[in-house]
Amino acid sequence: MAVTLADVAARAGVSSATVSRVLNGNYPVAAGTRERVRRAVEELDYVVNGQARALAAATSDLVGVLVNDVADPFFGLLASALQGEISAAPGSPDSGKLAVVCNTGGSPEAELTYLTLLERQRAAGVVLTGGAVEDPAHTAAVAARLARLAASGTRVVLCGRPPLALPGDAPAPASLTFDDRGGARRLTEHLLSLGHRRIGYVTGPPGRSTTRHRLEGHRAALEAHGLGPGTADGAAAEELIVRGGYDRASGYDAALELLRRDGTVTAVAAANDTVALGVCAALRDLGLDVPGDVSVAGFDDLPFGIDASPALTTVRVPLHEAGVRAGRLVLGRVDLPPGGVATVPTELMVRASTAPPRDTRR
């Protein structure tokens, strides 16, 4: 059926081992022989069998990239940078690696399934991106899978999720964590410094590390401004935390719920930009002006935020840079400082959707 090494060898009048050597170029071969083999390969349209090669050499050129949602630009941007870094490196020994983007849809089961599939394929590396599901049982299951992968030589990198200890004596995987907490804190501080006191917060989906970190940042800012859980205002602020998801619809619903709980809210911080746009849409439908009546802020700084009405104040997460770094890490081209954890900084981006509350203006 398909043409094999042996076919090429026969055509070139050499042994299959020699063909293998010229193909991999990591062994001395006479120039003349090499040329003959090259021609035979051309003439026969030979393409190596990756499976056989992987089996014989015990190496693979597959790198798995797990994302929670490919349709979400957050992951699209990350995956794009990662894949670019992995597939690039022309001429380098890493060249020819296949970055495999696997879409878990945020489902813990799918995450485990993909990890198994990648283990089956003896992947060269695996990158887990985005917030982790914080269920102890699931975390343990993931850790167990990762430990096995690591033990069999697969490089594991965590990107955008907390460091994870592996069972047994396995060293913890390299991890690139985003400063979600710091970003969220600076964002809420921005709202506070504008004069807002009744600030609503729409969280991400429950049980996710990013959801928790961002909410913690929000609370930290409140507490630092004397709105801690002990105070009356702090208790009121807790009432203004609404559970959501990472989609636009939950932002829309959350905004309605928020105004039902307290019609005097003057600002809303959302778990991400998409949710923030849902919040804006709801406010608009209610006849409220942003930021005139209510300020709204997002998180991530995805490209569409700048074209929203009004342009969204948000926290920039350097997804491209993070993707590139994660790509280098999983290829083993760079290493992390001892401890294996690096934090990617986030940056407050003030735009038009936030302003001082109405009553403090002239």
Next chain:
Amino acid sequence: MAVTLADVAARAGVSSATVSRVLNGNYPVAAGTRERVRRAVEELDYVVNGQARALAAATSDLVGVLVNDVADPFFGLLASALQGEISAAPGSPDSGKLAVVCNTGGSPEAELTYLTLLERQRAAGVVLTGGAVEDPAHTAAVAARLARLAASGTRVVLCGRPPLALPGDAPAPASLTFDDRGGARRLTEHLLSLGHRRIGYVTGPPGRSTTRHRLEGHRAALEAHGLGPGTADGAAAEELIVRGGYDRASGYDAALELLRRDGTVTAVAAANDTVALGVCAALRDLGLDVPGDVSVAGFDDLPFGIDASPALTTVRVPLHEAGVRAGRLVLGRVDLPPGGVATVPTELMVRASTAPPRDTRR
């Protein structure tokens, strides 16, 4: 190192052949034996070696999905639906297939490289999505690769690009084409029916099938309304076609260029939604109102269009449905009508960014 079939066999006190049989479940095995093998697998945390299995059985569970840009929601949505369809099918024989999203970045070379990589891996299927590069040499190169893939049993599906004839006696691959031309035509007809006559058009990147089809639809609408290439107005309309790309920046630049060519433009149709938002941004910066001074329309109906200011009039491309269909096709779960081509309809979505031109209003 890793635990193998033989290890499991030894543990269960049977031959490796028997273990293989219970694992694949396609052969009668005594219930008791099966149970013992199952336990051994559990205890040893055995995971089959995909490479070895593929080599022995001459089948793979990899399905490649080539996209032009993962960071673009257009492809994200498509890939998400495709992957969902491929990885779903719980219990079915297709279950356990690994959908591999490969990001070509729109580069012809990368496209060929990925095709080679997938051929190396003896992929079970390949889906090429998005507009095709219309360079004869490249088209021939792709066709040659696809013919080889098809010959070795890989299922090939085209999604969102024109049908392609393969060299030799190979049957043409199944293809799902989008009605880009019809959609673009209806969109421009919409603008014409609102009373616009000076309509600008910002194209997609040069040499792409989608760019050409959408532009053709635009021109067809003009011609049907007596603004054909022969007429004076038609010639003027040709002057209002500006070359762009699929990114926001080229929309921004194109809008400036358009107004420089003719300050009386009252409407602009863009190659896609992202470009349309760039056009809106430029108009806004110029102090022009959308749609008061200039109407703007996009294409694709990506989620962010509804939150733009104003909500974008566009043409909906049913990406989710298309992805699902493509997924079923590549798995061979459904077939296309004779000829192997199906057209996915597109739909005009009128929203707030288009309105009658100023001078025809009260």
Next chain:
DNA sequence: CTGTTAGCGCGTTCAT
């Protein structure tokens, strides 16, 4: 420098 010889881990005959 090059050919020969073993496996890599599994599916699949062919026997039993």
Next chain:
DNA sequence: ATGAACGCGCTAACAG
């Protein structure tokens, strides 16, 4: 119903 043996296509020692 189960085991023994062979081969998938390739790389990696080991000779020469």
